[in-house]
Amino acid sequence: MSLKKNILALREKKAMVQKGGGDAAIEKQIAMGKMTARERIVALLDPESFHEYDLFVQHEERNFGMDKKELAGDGVITGTGTIYGAPVCVYAQDFTVMGGSLGLKHARKITKIMDLALKLKVPCIGINDSGGARIQEGIGALAGYGEIFYRNTLASGVIPQISVILGPCAGGAVYSPALTDFVFVVENISKMFITGPNVIETVLGEKISQEALGGARVHAEITGNAHFYAESEKECFEQIKKLVSFLPWNNSQKAEAITPVAPTFKKNIEDIIPADPKQPYDVRDVIKVLVDKSDFFEVQELFAPNIVIGFGRMDGETVGFVANQPLYLAGVLDCDSSDKASRFIRYCDSFNIPIVTLEDMPGYLPGVDQEHDGVIRHGAKMLYAYSEATVPKMTVILRKAYGGGYIAMNSRHLGADFVFAWPSAEIAVMGPEGAANIIFRKEIMEAADQDAMRQEKVQEYIDKFANPYVAASKGYIDAVIEPSETRSLLLHALQVSQEKEDYRPAKKHGIPPF
């Protein structure tokens, strides 16, 4: 009988804590258009799969009246569960409990579940919704943040780390998401900044809303901090689930393969790309023709759209795609697109995901702003990331491959395993107009009709160099292929690369141009 009594007492105790900050606070959360922390976990994980730990953890702060305050779970829910059967560790900050503020015990719950994720070698997903450091705890809160960052760094490249911003995430709190692999934001709900609108108004006298300073759209499109942008929390959770389905549990595995389905996108691959190299097209259409089920899951869709990155499947296996996008800024490489692509390449390499590169780029973006923003330093990241990667690396040159861009986009010289070129490929040191102006400057200057002579020389250059055969004659590309062969050749290349091993000199770590 007494055990029964104990069980009832446990149930009551659990129910108390599971209410979080109480009915009034929950109502307020709902009024803000947000789900509660517990609802979010349920929406994200497989039904009935969530198991919570550290429910009864309490803070130990004695100052500022905190000794009289009991905080349910110290403002954060932690536990394990599954997504499509894949195990994950998860934590969700509870805004209804003292604004989700982070104290030492709150942080220790998070680091405990992170340590567990690292030991179990499973992905860790953090849902952030917090007003920031718990001021009453002072340095304790800062210590907590530091301990989280440290673990984020240790786990980086070992287990997938995902951050979901579903509320404010300000000050020091922003750095945990920034250290993780993928950041999800939701319109009108996510807010991230180092110094908030109040500080900016005090210092600058500038009034700016939270949304305009660090809202979802700003981070998805301008800063590049966010990788996935959703209109609603529900859409956001679907995106997370889809992402997890493309990833392995950890860096010693490959992502789980699924039954392959043929591409469903019905456009003829030969009709997608205009013959005139100056005309744009959407390179995502090419990817859709290549991947299983034509299902391409784009990462950082809104940020630096002049390069496209994302996951697709080929023969059921996860493949990372990096493609120049002629639709935006003619597909040039610049600071942002180099940053975006190189981090993705390193991600794929860490988690054993082969990389397919589709190349059609006219060069680097010219401009004082680019040079002064450090396009040299940022552009070098691409060279580093591709050279460093030891996963299977394939390149298909669709049209233009000029100058430094040709080298940067996974060329043979950076260690590509397979380089294919369509017959429309132009592999040269620069575009025909620019090259002719330099090589034939004297002839053009001395001609009676300079324009006619220039045209003639441009044509001469096009005939000689604006094709894939010069590079093919030197063995820099392995095969000139018909566009319709692309998918079957890539499938073959992936198949024969299954057991690829490539060695790099032993080192503690490299020094990429961060």
Add this chain to the structure above:
Amino acid sequence: MYFLLFIYPYTLHNYFTLYTLLKMNKEIKNELVDFAVTARKYKTLLTPKYKLRKFWVNPNPMEVHSLIPGTVVDIFVKEGQFVKEGEPMLILEAMKMRNLITMPFSAKIKKIHIEKGIKIPKEALLVELEK
């Protein structure tokens, strides 16, 4: 409207306009433009961030601009006054630090564009000089 945004320098206080442009961009149909990369022009779309990029302006040595946002606490010079290189011009308080702005070279103060007590953004014109 777009033209105005183009020539506006990309500083913190025009995140406002950038954000507005982002919102507008959702509705406005982006159109293909001619885009020059080296000697060739490509048809392509522009991004909001590119449209609002900072244009390079050759710095005018006769203009003194603020390097950080802050509050003008004190001004030591007057218009028409000749001041020697290295002498104090004004104090700009920023990030709880009182920064002493000194004369970059000996010159006459042509015009003072600020007054004591006002808050200024980054890259604001403070003082014009003349030889």
